[in-house]
Amino acid sequence: xxxxxxxxxxxxxxxxxxxxxxxxxxxxxxxxxxxxxxxxxxxxxxxxxxxxxxxxxxxxxxxxxxxxxxxxxxxxxxxxxxxxxxxxxxxxxxxxxxxxxxxxxxxxxxxxxxxxxxxxxxxxxxxxxxxxxxxxxxxxxxxxxxxxxxxxxxxxxxxxxxxxxxxxxxxxxxxxxxxxxxxxxxxxxxxxxxxxxxxxxxxxxxxxxxxxxxxxxxxxxxxxxxxxxxxxxxxxxxxxxxxxxxxxxxxxxxxxxxxxxxxxxxxxxxxxxxxxxxxxxxxxxxxxxxxxxxxxxxxxxxxxxxxxxxxxxxxxxxxxxxxxxxxxxxxxxxxxxxxxxxxxxxxxxxxxxxxxxxxxxxxxxxxxxxxxxxxxxxxxxxxxxxxxxxxxxxxxxxxxxxxxxxxxxxxxxxxxxxxxxxxxxxxxxxxxxxxxxxxxxxxxxxxxxxxxxxxxxxxxx
Amino acid sequence: xxxxxxxxxxxxxxxxxxxxxxxxxxxxxxxxxxxxxxxxxxxxxxxxxxxxxxxxxxxxxxxxxxxxxxxxxxxxxxxxxxxxxxxxxxxxxxxxxxxxxxxxxxxxxxxxxxxxxxxxxxxxxxxxxxxxxxxxxxxxxxxxxxxxxxxxxxxxxxxxxxxxxxxxxxxxxxxxxxxxxxxxxxxxxxxxxxxxxxxxxxxxxxxxxxxxxxxxxxxxxxxxxxxxxxxxxxxxxxxxxxxxxxxxxxxxxxxxxxxxxxxxxxxxxxxxxxxxxxxxxxxxxxxxxxxxxxxxxxxxxxxxxxxxxxxxxxxxxxxxxxxxxxxxxxxxxxxxx
Numbered sequence: 001x002x003x004x005x006x007x008x009x010x011x012x013x014x015x016x017x018x019x020x021x022x023x024x025x026x027x028x029x030x031x032x033x034x035x036x037x038x039x040x041x042x043x044x045x046x047x048x049x050x051x052x053x054x055x056x057x058x059x060x061x062x063x064x065x066x067x068x069x070x071x072x073x074x075x076x077x078x079x080x081x082x083x084x085x086x087x088x089x090x091x092x093x094x095x096x097x098x099x100x101x102x103x104x105x106x107x108x109x110x111x112x113x114x115x116x117x118x119x120x121x122x123x124x125x126x127x128x129x130x131x132x133x134x135x136x137x138x139x140x141x142x143x144x145x146x147x148x149x150x151x152x153x154x155x156x157x158x159x160x161x162x163x164x165x166x167x168x169x170x171x172x173x174x175x176x177x178x179x180x181x182x183x184x185x186x187x188x189x190x191x192x193x194x195x196x197x198x199x200x201x202x203x204x205x206x207x208x209x210x211x212x213x214x215x216x217x218x219x220x221x222x223x224x225x226x227x228x229x230x231x232x233x234x235x236x237x238x239x240x241x242x243x244x245x246x247x248x249x250x251x252x253x254x255x256x257x258x259x260x261x262x263x264x265x266x267x268x269x270x271x272x273x274x275x276x277x278x279x280x281x282x283x284x285x286x287x288x289x290x291x292x293x294x295x296x297x298x299x300x301x302x303x304x305x306x307x308x309x310x311x312x313x314x315x316x317x318x319x320x321x322x323x324x325x326x327x328x329x330x331x332x333x334x335x336x337x338x339x340x341x342x343x344x345x346x347x348x349x350x351x352x353x354x355x356x357x358x359x360x361x362x363x364x365x366x367x368x369x370x371x372x373x374x375x376x377x378x379x380x381x382x383x384x385x386x387x388x389x390x391x392x393x394x395x396x397x398x399x400x401x402x403x404x405x406x407x408x409x410x411x412x413x414x415x416x417x418x419x420x421x422x423x424x425x426x427x428x429x430x431x432x433x434x435x436x437x438x439x440x441x442x443x444x445x446x447x448x449x450x451x452x453x454x455x456x457x458x459x460x461x
Numbered sequence: 462x463x464x465x466x467x468x469x470x471x472x473x474x475x476x477x478x479x480x481x482x483x484x485x486x487x488x489x490x491x492x493x494x495x496x497x498x499x500x501x502x503x504x505x506x507x508x509x510x511x512x513x514x515x516x517x518x519x520x521x522x523x524x525x526x527x528x529x530x531x532x533x534x535x536x537x538x539x540x541x542x543x544x545x546x547x548x549x550x551x552x553x554x555x556x557x558x559x560x561x562x563x564x565x566x567x568x569x570x571x572x573x574x575x576x577x578x579x580x581x582x583x584x585x586x587x588x589x590x591x592x593x594x595x596x597x598x599x600x601x602x603x604x605x606x607x608x609x610x611x612x613x614x615x616x617x618x619x620x621x622x623x624x625x626x627x628x629x630x631x632x633x634x635x636x637x638x639x640x641x642x643x644x645x646x647x648x649x650x651x652x653x654x655x656x657x658x659x660x661x662x663x664x665x666x667x668x669x670x671x672x673x674x675x676x677x678x679x680x681x682x683x684x685x686x687x688x689x690x691x692x693x694x695x696x697x698x699x700x701x702x703x704x705x706x707x708x709x710x711x712x713x714x715x716x717x718x719x720x721x722x723x724x725x726x727x728x729x730x731x732x733x734x735x736x737x738x739x740x741x742x743x744x745x746x747x748x749x750x751x752x753x754x755x756x757x758x759x760x761x762x763x764x765x766x767x768x769x770x771x772x773x774x775x776x777x778x779x780x781x782x783x784x785x786x787x788x789x790x791x792x793x794x795x796x797x798x
Contacts, residue, residue: 056567059563060563060564060567063559063560063562063563063564064559064560066516066519066559067555067556067557067558067559067560068556070519070523070552070555070556070559071552071556073523073526073527074526074541074548074549074552076530076537076541077526077530077537077538077540077541077542078541078542078545078548078549079542081538081539081541081542081608082538084530084534084537084538084541085534085535085538087534088530088531088533088534088535088537088538088757089531089534089757089758089761090761091530091531092527092528092529092530092531092532092534092537092757092761093531093761093764093765093768095526095527095530095531096524096527096528096530096531096765096768097527097768097772098523098527099520099523099524099527099528100524100768100769100772100773100775100776101768101772101775103517103520103523103524104517104520104524104775104776104779105775105779107516107517107519107520108517108779108780108782108783110516111512111513111514111516111517111783111787112513112783112786114512114513115509115512115513115787116513116786116787119786119787120786162605162606162754163535163606163607164606166534168758168760168761169757169758169760169761169764170760172760172764406538406542406545407542407608408542408543408545408608408609408610409542409545413545413546416546417545417546417549420549420553424553424556424557428556428560431560431564431568431571431574431575432560432564434564434568434570434571435563435564435567435568438567438568439567
């Protein structure tokens with residue numbers, strides 16, 4: 001296999017794996033805040049135990065997120081050196097800002113959560129949960145700024161240098177708040193929080209199904225379904241906002257997402273298959289709806305796949321299928337979160353075992369939805385690593401993925417490291433499952449059951 | 462070469478020095494871990510002594526890497542792709558290390574796995590960072606496009622290995638000093654002994670590094686001796702060694718301060734020895750990556766300076782807070798591992 005394919009595979013594998021744990025840590029981060037808030041208000045030992053269980057689950061997940069996140073920070077330089085030279089003037093700043101504004105905040109106050117219960121006041125501890133979550137939300141913001149610039153770059157010009165072309169920043173705010181930054185940020189964090197809600201509901205449902213730690217289980221289900229329902233409803237707005245950003249800025253991605261071949265109004269498909277060889281799409285679809293959602297008119301024409309050169313098109317089938325799978329998953333999430341929330345409000349959820357069983361596994365769906373959604377975003381951006389900006393779509397303003405890799409790294413080295421990544425990440429996954437399932441089985445441990453004496457202030461040096 | 466370019470050369474240096482100071486001691490302690498911690502209780506003390514801070518300490522590296530990417534993209538690209546296998550090794554080590562704390566704490570059956578992950582995850586980077594630094598001082602082969610033309614074995618030269626061992630010993634010195642601040646009883650006695658041993662070993666290695674630098678990289682030696690900044694860092698290094706060896710008089714915290722001056726001095730000397738280059742080309746100095754040919758645009762450097770002016774005080778405040786909250790000896794039975 002050639003180096004470009006291997007470099008793409010390595011990035012896809014490591015970033016997809018990393019992003020399995022991002023929703024679990026940012027989403028569960030909000031759950032931690034809400035559980036610690038209960039203890040802060042009530043002061044009851046069982047509320048403390050409940051919050052501590054969440055903090056432990058959060059910390060184990062956060063650790064694997066940190067570990068696999070370092071890979072991403074290295075990857076631009078190790079595997080994508082030509083890309084790094086091209087975009088460094090713009091792309092590096094958000095990564096540095098992420099470190100300064102987000103990572104230091106998160107890591108400092110996570111230290112307080114893990115070790116500081118007896119050393120700081122209850123209020124300080126509670127505020128620390130907010131700061132950890134805020135730090136993780138900020139980290140997502142800086143990364144989405146960087147990633148959105150690859151999708152809809154702005155605020156720059158391309159200059160020639162002795163070592164090749166490079167993008168040079170002309171306007172910081174235009175670059176940072178490029179046309180897709182806000183829609184993509186809202187859409188992304190929205191999906192992370194839905195996942196967190198379903199994870200809380202899943203653990204709650206497991207306990208209720210088993211008949212253990214029932215108080216904890218009820219609270220987790222209530223908090224979890226409330227989060228999941230609120231953010232699933234909000235997702236209608238943020239998903240739409242994001243789709244419009246694609247329509248306006250990435251015509252090839254849009255055409256591939258809907259398998260739209262000829263210029264004309266764009267339908268919305270429910271399920272389908274793109275017959276790429278014969279240039280047609282077989283689907284169950286509602287005509288004109290995508291056009292309507294994007295422009296307010298069912299008749300607004302958009303260019304189709306036939307209007308572009310083949311070398312400028314993304315892999316069509318993957319883009320189409322991942323996009324439609326994401327939409328179907330969203331439908332299921334909306335249904336189950338709102339339905340579950342109503343059932344819980346009526347006090348009937350404990351008497352509905354099938355719902356509990358469903359909730360135990362439901363969290364897998366938002367994870368899958370996020371994975372396929374990212375696949376739509378990143379595969380649909382191909383063959384560009386930096387998509388030429390609308391409305392000119394001047395190829396000289398973009399960069400092709402095939403031109404972006406490290407020229408000095410031979411294919412066998414990428415294959416070697418890719419294989420090691422697969423092995424290490426598999427081991428980490430097993431380790432993580434062991435730890436988290438162990439924590440869940442053990443359940444919330446009352447403070448009285450462990451030696452947890454506060455350390456007097458005098459112990460400080 | 463502009464003022465902003467020089468400012469960012471200095472700031473990247475400051476971030477790397479911060480990394481060497483803060484993550485240095487916990488990498489060093491992780492390296493000493495199997496030798497100093499004799500039983501489960503010792504292990505718990507060692508882990509808990511760095512538990513609340515190691516993650517934040519590692520952020521210095523991520524921020525330094527991000528700043529290098531932003532301020533000198535060509536350097537980030539050349540070094541990370543050129544040192545590919547070596548950096549991947551560091552990366553794999555750091556991955557294992559990052560999960561080893563929580564996974565050790567909550568998985569009794571697999572403790573040996575995460576014990577090894579913690580040790581190797583600490584020792585390998587602790588050695589390889591110095592090797593990387595040594596290669597930069599010495600210079601690496603570059604072509605006209607600023608691409609690295611060597612291979613993995615180019616990096617394993619005697620000079621770089623000496624600097625690798627120097628770095629490793631320095632980190633272990635910092636780590637032992639930190640453990641002496643945090644531990645009690647027999648573990649404390651072992652920490653103090655190791656601290657003293659490492660301080661001596663560090664002096665010996667500094668002498669060796671000085672000799673090989675004069676012999677093998679005369680450019681570095683003459684740049685250091687050419688101006689007041691180089692002399693100031695040399696003086697700082699001497700203060701660190703003298704204070705660390707003789708003056709602390711049993712004040713453990715002072716021994717850690719003394720050891721912590723060493724990475725600041727060495728990173729300073731390292732920066733002076735290459736300035737204004739960031740990656741000297743060993744084949745032809747004209748091909749070196751320096752501030753003038755690698756820095757980002759003035760606008761980017763300005764924006765970054767504003768970001769740093771807001772962010773750095775915040776970071777210093779967090780550090781002050783967390784080290785104050787967790788000051789003093791580790792007491793088992795508190796929260797944590």
